[in-house]
Every structure is written in structure tokens, then in C-alpha cells.
Amino acid sequence: xxxxxxxxxxxxxxxxxxxxxxxxxxxxxxxxxxxxxxxxxxxxxxxxxxxxxxxxxxxxxxxxxxxxxxxxxxxxxxxxxxxxxxxxxxxxxxxxxxxxxxxxxxxxxxxxxxxxxxxxxxxxxxxxxxxxxxxxxxxxxxxxxxxxxxxxxxxxxxxxxxxxxxxxxxxxxxxxxxxxxxxxxxxxxxxxxxxxxxxxxxxxxxxxxxxxxxxxxxxxxxxxxxxxxxxxxxxxxxxxxxxxxxxxxxxxxxxxxxxxxxxxxxxxxxxxxxxxxxxxxxxxxxxxxxxxxxxxxxxxxxxxxxxxxxxxxxxxxxxxxxxxxxxxxxxxxxxxxxxxxxxxxxxxxxxxxxxxxxxxxxxxxxxxxxxxxxxxxxxxxxxxxxxxxxxxxxxxxxxxxxxxxxxxxxxxxxxxxxx
Amino acid sequence: xxxxxxxxxxxxxxxxxxxxxxxxxxxxxxxxxxxxxxxxxxxxxxxxxxxxxxxxxxxxxxxxxxxxxxxxxxxxxxxxxxxxxxxxxxxxxxxxxxxxxxxxxxxxxxxxxxxxxxxxxxxxxxxxxxxxxxxxxxxxxxxxxxxxxxxxxxxxxxxxxxxxxxxxxxxxxxxxxxxxxxxxxxxxxxxxxxxxxxxxxxxxxxxxxxxxxxxxxxxxxxxxxxxxxxxxxxxxxxxxxxxxxxxxxxxxxxxxxxxxxxxxxxxxxxxxxxxxxxxxxxxxxxxxxxxxxxxxxxxxxxxxxxxxxxxxxxxxxxxxxxxxxxxxxxxxxxxxxxxxxxxxxxxxxxxxxxxxxxxxxxxxxxxxxxxxxxxxxxxxxxxxxxxxxxxxxxxxxxxxxxxxxxxxxxxxxxxxxxx
Numbered sequence: 001x002x003x004x005x006x007x008x009x010x011x012x013x014x015x016x017x018x019x020x021x022x023x024x025x026x027x028x029x030x031x032x033x034x035x036x037x038x039x040x041x042x043x044x045x046x047x048x049x050x051x052x053x054x055x056x057x058x059x060x061x062x063x064x065x066x067x068x069x070x071x072x073x074x075x076x077x078x079x080x081x082x083x084x085x086x087x088x089x090x091x092x093x094x095x096x097x098x099x100x101x102x103x104x105x106x107x108x109x110x111x112x113x114x115x116x117x118x119x120x121x122x123x124x125x126x127x128x129x130x131x132x133x134x135x136x137x138x139x140x141x142x143x144x145x146x147x148x149x150x151x152x153x154x155x156x157x158x159x160x161x162x163x164x165x166x167x168x169x170x171x172x173x174x175x176x177x178x179x180x181x182x183x184x185x186x187x188x189x190x191x192x193x194x195x196x197x198x199x200x201x202x203x204x205x206x207x208x209x210x211x212x213x214x215x216x217x218x219x220x221x222x223x224x225x226x227x228x229x230x231x232x233x234x235x236x237x238x239x240x241x242x243x244x245x246x247x248x249x250x251x252x253x254x255x256x257x258x259x260x261x262x263x264x265x266x267x268x269x270x271x272x273x274x275x276x277x278x279x280x281x282x283x284x285x286x287x288x289x290x291x292x293x294x295x296x297x298x299x300x301x302x303x304x305x306x307x308x309x310x311x312x313x314x315x316x317x318x319x320x321x322x323x324x325x326x327x328x329x330x331x332x333x334x335x336x337x338x339x340x341x342x343x344x345x346x347x348x349x350x351x352x353x354x355x356x357x358x359x360x361x362x363x364x365x366x367x368x369x370x371x372x373x374x375x376x377x378x379x380x381x382x383x384x385x386x387x388x389x390x391x392x393x394x395x396x397x398x399x400x401x402x403x404x405x406x407x408x409x410x411x412x413x414x415x416x417x418x419x
Numbered sequence: 420x421x422x423x424x425x426x427x428x429x430x431x432x433x434x435x436x437x438x439x440x441x442x443x444x445x446x447x448x449x450x451x452x453x454x455x456x457x458x459x460x461x462x463x464x465x466x467x468x469x470x471x472x473x474x475x476x477x478x479x480x481x482x483x484x485x486x487x488x489x490x491x492x493x494x495x496x497x498x499x500x501x502x503x504x505x506x507x508x509x510x511x512x513x514x515x516x517x518x519x520x521x522x523x524x525x526x527x528x529x530x531x532x533x534x535x536x537x538x539x540x541x542x543x544x545x546x547x548x549x550x551x552x553x554x555x556x557x558x559x560x561x562x563x564x565x566x567x568x569x570x571x572x573x574x575x576x577x578x579x580x581x582x583x584x585x586x587x588x589x590x591x592x593x594x595x596x597x598x599x600x601x602x603x604x605x606x607x608x609x610x611x612x613x614x615x616x617x618x619x620x621x622x623x624x625x626x627x628x629x630x631x632x633x634x635x636x637x638x639x640x641x642x643x644x645x646x647x648x649x650x651x652x653x654x655x656x657x658x659x660x661x662x663x664x665x666x667x668x669x670x671x672x673x674x675x676x677x678x679x680x681x682x683x684x685x686x687x688x689x690x691x692x693x694x695x696x697x698x699x700x701x702x703x704x705x706x707x708x709x710x711x712x713x714x715x716x717x718x719x720x721x722x723x724x725x726x727x728x729x730x731x732x733x734x735x736x737x738x739x740x741x742x743x744x745x746x747x748x749x750x751x752x753x754x755x756x757x758x759x760x761x762x763x764x765x766x767x768x769x770x771x772x773x774x775x776x777x778x779x780x781x782x783x784x785x786x787x788x789x790x791x792x793x794x795x796x797x798x799x800x801x802x803x804x805x806x807x808x809x810x811x812x813x814x815x816x817x818x819x820x821x822x823x824x825x826x827x828x829x830x831x832x833x834x835x836x837x838x
Contacts (some may be wrong), residue, residue, distance in 0.1 A: 070714040072536055088528035097523040104516040109507035112515070114695035117491055121494070142561050142698075142720045149719050176718050276533035277725030279561075295489040299595050300568050301561040305724050306696030 006047035022068040068175040079406040081377040081393045085276035089399035099314045114307045117298045123313035142304040144269030144281035150296040162204040168381035172213045187353035189224030199235040211246035215381045215392040217355030239264045245357040247273050358396040365391045423464035441487040487594040498825040500812045501795040504695035508818035518733045534725045542732035561605040561723040563688030563700040569715045579625040589633045606772035608643030608662035618654040630665035634800045634811040636774030658683045665774040666692045783808045820838045
């Protein structure tokens with residue numbers, strides 16, 4: 001193997017092991033040439049390969065940096081246990097058809113008019129009632145990811161240095177914010193001693209998923225929530241509360257948006273609890289930031305699709321949303337039981353913490369070597385090597401027939417890897 | 420009046436006259452205290468008022484800057500000649516209803532599945548055919564504004580210094596890119612001598628609206644287009660070709676995306692030619708940038724509403740889109756004739772250049788003092804005082820009844836102002 005290729009492999013290994021992390025500068029050509037006892041052009045060739053392969057990027061006049069992963073979720077797998085959206089087959093499409101038909105017949109051309117930038121007033125009203133949230137600071141979004149994107153825009157300056165994340169966390173947020181600071185998650189929320197230490201260091205934003213954390217499935221305890229509120233208040237930090245799947249937790253614990261409305265950006269996906277193609281979500285913004293976010297929304301895509309907003313408005317008002325969620329909850333319980341039975345066959349696997357939602361976060365005693373596994377591996381959710389042996393199995397994306405077959409497929413994969 | 424208030428008024432006036440422009444640093448407290456022969460705290464109080472009123476903003480450690488305007492288009496005016504979207508009443512809602520019904524009955528749950536990040540493959544196919552564009556580098560967007568937003572993200576570094584705009588231009592782009600550099604528009608495209616001079620100065624992006632320029636309504640001549648292509652090629656600049664309303668120009672001139680595909684980001688709104696609430700658009704990206712834009716799209720809102728994409732796919736395939744556009748073209752011609760007849764009554768008003776599209780750009784010999792005019796005034800489209808006496812009348816947003824009344828209203832407004 002050519003020398004430059006060996007050096008590139010070594011650097012790639014350091015990136016994968018987390019020795020050089022995304023957003024970090026890697027040592028200069030001069031330093032690496034000294035370390036590997038080779039000529040500078042050899043290191044430069046290694047850099048060229050790493051750049052072509054997407055591992056590093058140059059910043060003009062500043063050197064080479066480890067790139068943030070830009071991974072797009074897979075789709076179209078036969079037995080997909082990696083997607084955390086619900087199967088569309090659970091959705092009451094007939095009801096949807098009736099609502100659309102009624103919309104067109106009653107509203108005519110008005111059905112396709114653009115709502116105000118903040119969202120369709122009726123939808124906002126129904127969301128406020130259903131989720132017990134203030135309507136005057138609500139923005140309807142084109143899905144929850146847009147809420148994160150707007151936050152990244154509004155808080156643009158030094159965001160990478162100023163934002164804190166749970167570890168592990170949702171990868172879409174990590175790349176968007178170019179996350180550098182992480183606080184370890186425990187089974188009832190973030191590790192408080194670490195959080196306290198980090199908040200002292202110029203952190204302005206803290207991104208949290210307190211009800212059904214992604215990927216670990218746990219929820220913050222009441223005590224941890226209150227401790228976080230105290231800390232966040234003291235340091236004047238803004239919480240980004242991503243309410244990932246509170247619909248699927250039994251307890252109605254107060255949210256950060258209830259406990260600390262002046263410092264909480266609350267983000268909620270409606271696609272997550274309905275269907276991946278229904279790209280609507282909403283956020284509740286502290287009053288002092290509302291106009292900034294409203295303009296950021298306007299600047300991002302003017303307004304979210306009016307027709308879908310009208311649909312969701314009717315769907316919630318008619319009670320169909322509540323009925324749908326209740327069916328989904330029963331389905332989750334049934335499937336989870338079957339999946340847990342399967343996983344309990346393998347003594348290397350454990351399910352840490354009290355988990356809710358559409359996924360199970362599984363810890364394996366030893367590293368699993370599986371070519372393209374059907375689930376999402378731990379490295380997607382953390383730069384830290386400690387989650388490499390974990391994985392998230394999302395069990396609600398397959399329809400009923402496929403799910404039964406999928407369980408058999410999971411069993412064969414696990415038997416081969418652990419048997 | 421308190422001294423600080425006088426000083427604040429004076430600075431506000433300088434901002435409004437364009438002496439201090441958005442994005443520019445205003446003189447320091449020390450300098451202004453010397454200029455106004457007052458104590459520094461007096462200037463500081465003036466700054467505090469200007470900040471509260473949204474005219475200036477502070478950058479930590481750097482001073483005070485004139486803010487970019489964050490204006491959101493008005494809606495809900497009785498006689499709205501400021502909105503450049505078509506009236507929904509022109510849209511074939513019955514046809515839409517049929518398409519939705521067919522979608523639900525034929526596709527069932529599949530109708531609400533999320534398409535791939537780049538867009539529904541069938542829609543991409545039909546867009547490619549209809550607009551004669553390559554499909555392999557196409558991204559479906561949640562409206563054209565999102566295309567600009569993605570470009571601002573992908574080219575983030577030093578964007579304010581690196582991007583060039585026509586003057587006047589679309590205000591949504593100016594604030595998004597924090598635009599500083601402008602090239603004057605003539606009746607057949609940008610002024611070439613100015614363009615040549617500016618491209619030498621580190622410009623990397625040039626935002627253009629060559630077919631129906633917003634707000635002036637003119638289109639680039641073939642000669643100017645070729646001259647722009649030569650210049651842009653020589654300096655390696657990327658063109659952002661915002662195809663605002665080419666559907667409403669008669670000639671089928673080659674676009675920049677045809678002439679220079681490797682350096683053109685082509686952006687197209689579908690809402691613009693259908694209805695403001697149907698938030699779908701698309702872009703064609705040079706191959707070398709495609710993966711970056713695809714990830715930026717994913718990171719912005721994952722994917723655009725699948726159901727709307729399926730609707731547009733059927734609407735174009737069935738020929739309904741083409742029929743709709745042809746009706747709109749006749750309506751534009753009829754309304755434009757009536758509006759021109761009205762405007763010709765006032766010798767102070769003129770319509771410069773050969774204009775197409777849904778608006779008329781009107782030049783007035785003297786400044787018009789009208790409290791909340793029904794059109795969009797020139798200052799929305801330029802920081803330069805030279806367009807203060809111009810305005811854009813968009814004449815396709817009212818339904819037929821309202822339009823007739825609206826013309827009378829326009830007449831009374833103009834009679835009062837000019838009579």
C-alpha cells in the first residue's frame with residue numbers, strides 16, 4: 001500500500017475512533033509529516049483522499065477540519081427498523097379523504113389560499129387546546145426539523161460554541177448546529193454535575209428531548225426537570241424542548257414550556273405521530289423572540305402549506321387525531337411486547353431505563369459486526385465511542401404483514417451475530 | 420423635544436435617505452457626540468431608541484449597524500394590489516378535488532408517504548418534461564423562497580460580501596443574503612459596465628430574475644444574456660436564476676440554466692403560477708453542488724409535503740397545469756389592458772420598458788405622498804433613493820368582482836394624489 005494511503009487510513013481511523021471529532025481542526029501537514037516521518041507532499045496526498053472521501057474539509061487560511069456527518073435517513077429497506085415514523089397503513093386515510101372532500105366543497109378556492117405566516121388561525125386554536133399551549137406565541141412549521149433550522153438561524157452567531165446537546169442525541173440537530181458540547185444522558189435525564197459545569201462556559205442554548213428521548217426512549221424525571229429548570233434559569237440559557245413523542249408516554253408530566261415559558265422554545269412534529277409525508281409541525285416561542293422567529297419562518301419558506309394546515313385543523317377538531325393516537329398507543333404496546341420477547345432470548349442484549357415511544361434502545365455487551373443492519377447503530381447518535389455497541393430498533397414503520405416477517409428477519413440477523 | 424430624540428430623528432432620517440445603508444456600521448458614539456456637540460450618554464440614549472424601533476442593532480465588540488428590513492408582505496387588504504400571487508379564484512379547484520379523490524382511492528395510505536428528499540420521482544419527471552430541464556439534478560422545494568434559503572446556507576461564508584443583486588430586486592433575497600452589492604437594472608438587463616466592475620471584486624454569486632424581473636417586469640435581451648454568460652464564465656461566478664414568471668412571457672428565450680448549466684442554480688416557484696397556499700417549487704443545481712443542496716434541503720425540512728407533490732405531478736401530467744396557465748395568460752392580457760387605460764390618464768405616470776407578468780412597474784414624475792397605498796412602493800425593492808417615486812401594481816390577486824371595484828379605488832387614490 002502506498003505510504004499516503006496508510007497515513008490516510010490512520011487519520012480516518014482516528015476520526016472514527018473519536019480522537020479527532022467533527023468540527024475539530026486536525027494537526028497541520030507539518031506536524032503530521034513529523035509524526036509519520038514522511039515528506040509533506042505525502043501528507044498532502046493523504047489529505048486529498050480524506051477530503052475526496054468526505055472526512056475532512058478545508059477552511060481558507062485556517063487548515064483542515066473534521067467534517068460533520070451529512071447523513072440522510074435510509075428509505076426503501078425491505079425490513080426497515082431504522083425509520084422512527086409510523087407506518088402510513090395505521091393512518092385513517094378514509095377519514096382524511098372525507099376531510100379533503102369537505103374542505104373543497106365547503107371552502108372552494110379558499111382551501112388553497114395562503115394562511116398568515118404564523119399559521120392558519122383555526123389550526124393554531126385547535127393545537128393550543130389539544131396540547132394545552134398558548135396560541136399567541138405559536139408558529140406553524142413545515143415539520144419539526146424546520147423549528148431546529150429556524151433556531152440555528154436566529155441564534156447563528158457562534159452557535160457551535162454556544163449550544164449544548166444531550167449525548168446521545170438526534171443527529172439532525174448535531175450537524176445543523178455543528179455541535180461541540182455534550183452532556184451525558186442518564187436514565188432520568190442529563191447528568192447534573194456535568195450540566196452545571198458546562199453551563200458556566202458560555203452556553204446559551206440547550207437542546208433537550210425530555211419526553212421520550214431520541215434515541216434512548218427514556219423521559220426526564222420530575223426531579224431532574226426541576227433541577228434543569230433551576231440551572232437554566234440561573235444561567236439565562238434558552239431551552240430547545242423537542243417534544244419528540246410525548247403522545248406515547250402515559251404520564252402527563254409538566255413540560256419545560258410549562259415550567260419555564262420565558263426561556264423555552266417548544267417544538268412539536270405532527271408528522272411524527274401521523275405520517276412522514278404530512279410535513280407539519282409547530283413551535284411555541286418566548287414572547288421576546290417571537291418576531292425574530294416569525295421573520296425567520298417567512299424567510300425560510302414564507303408559510304407552510306395551507307391545505308395541510310386546514311386538514312390538520314379539521315382532523316384535530318373532529319376528534320380524529322385523538323382517536324388515531326389512541327389506536328397507535330395500543331399498537332405500540334402490542335408490538336413492543338413481541339419485540340421484547342424476541343430480544344430477551346439474547347443474554348448479550350439489554351434494554352436500559354424505562355423506555356417509551358416507537359423505538360427500543362438496545363445495549364449489547366459486545367460489538368456487533370453486521371453489514372447494513374436493519375436498525376440504526378449507536379454511532380449515528382453520538383461521536384463518543386461508548387455508544388458504538390448500542391442500537392435503536394424502531395418498530396412502527398412496517399405494516400402488520402411486514403412486521404411479522406420483519407421479526408423473523410431480526411431473529412435471523414441476531415442469531416447469526418450472537419448465536 | 421429632548422436632545423436625544425432630535426439626534427435619533429436625524430439618524431433615522433439618514434438611514435431612510437440611504438446615507439447609512441443596511442449592514443453598514445454607523446459612526447461611533449464618540450464621533451456622533453462630537454458631530455452633534457453633545458455628551459456621549461445623549462447619543463447612547465438616541466441609539467437605545469433606534470434599537471428599540473428596529474433601525475439599528477449591536478454587534479458585540481464591533482459597534483452599531485443599520486438593520487436589514489424584516490418586512491413581511493401584507494395580506495387581507497380590501498383592494499390588494501401589492502400581492503403578486505394569483506387570485507385563488509382562477510384556480511381549477513374542481514379539478515384539484517378530482518385529483519385528490521383519485522389519489523386517495525388509488526393510492527390509499529401510499530398517498531401520504533414521504534417521498535425521497537430530492538422529491539417525488541414522478542413529479543420530477545413531469546417537471547423535467549414540462550420545463551425542459553434535467554431531472555437528475557432537480558430538488559423539489561417547499562416553495563421558491565426555500566431555494567434562496569438553501570443557497571444562503573450552502574454559500575454561508577462571507578455571503579454578504581460575495582453576493583451581487585440587481586437593483587431594484589426582490590426584497591426577500593436582500594434581507595436573507597444581507598445584500599451589500601447591487602448592479603443597476605436597465606430595460607434589457609443589468610448595466611454591463613457596472614457588472615464587469617463588480618465581478619472583479621470577489622463576487623461569487625449573482626442573483627438574477629431574467630424572465631419577468633421583479634419588480635420592473637422587464638426581461639433580459641438575448642444579447643445581454645450572452646454578455647452576462649461571458650462575464651460570469653470568466654469570473655467563475657454562480658448565477659442564481661430565479662425564474663419568477665417565465666410562464667407569462669411570450670418568447671421562449673434560452674434561460675441561463677440552458678446556456679450555462681454548470682454555473683446556474685435555477686429556482687422555480689409553482690405557487691407563483693397557481694396559488695399562494697400551494698407551497699411547492701423546485702430547483703436545478705449544478706452537479707458539483709447537488710449533494711450539498713440535497714443535504715441542506717434535508718436539514719431544512721426533511722422533504723416537501725408528499726401529498727402536494729403527488730397532486731402537482733397529476734396536475735401537470737393530466738395537462739391541467741398547461742390549461743390553467745393558458746387561461747391565466749388571457750386574464751393577464753385583459754386586466755393589463757384595463758389597468759394601462761386607467762394609468763394613461765395621468766401624465767405624471769409612465770411604464771418603463773417592455774413589461775410582462777402579473778404586475779406593472781410604474782414610474783411617477785414626482786414623489787407620491789399616500790398613506791398606506793394599495794400597491795408596493797419602490798423603497799421595498801431598493802435601498803437607493805432613486806426608486807422612491809416608483810411603485811409596483813400587482814393586478815392578479817383580486818377576484819373579478821373585487822378587481823372591477825379595485826380599479827375604481829385605484830382611480831380615486833390617484834386622482835387625489837395627482838389630480
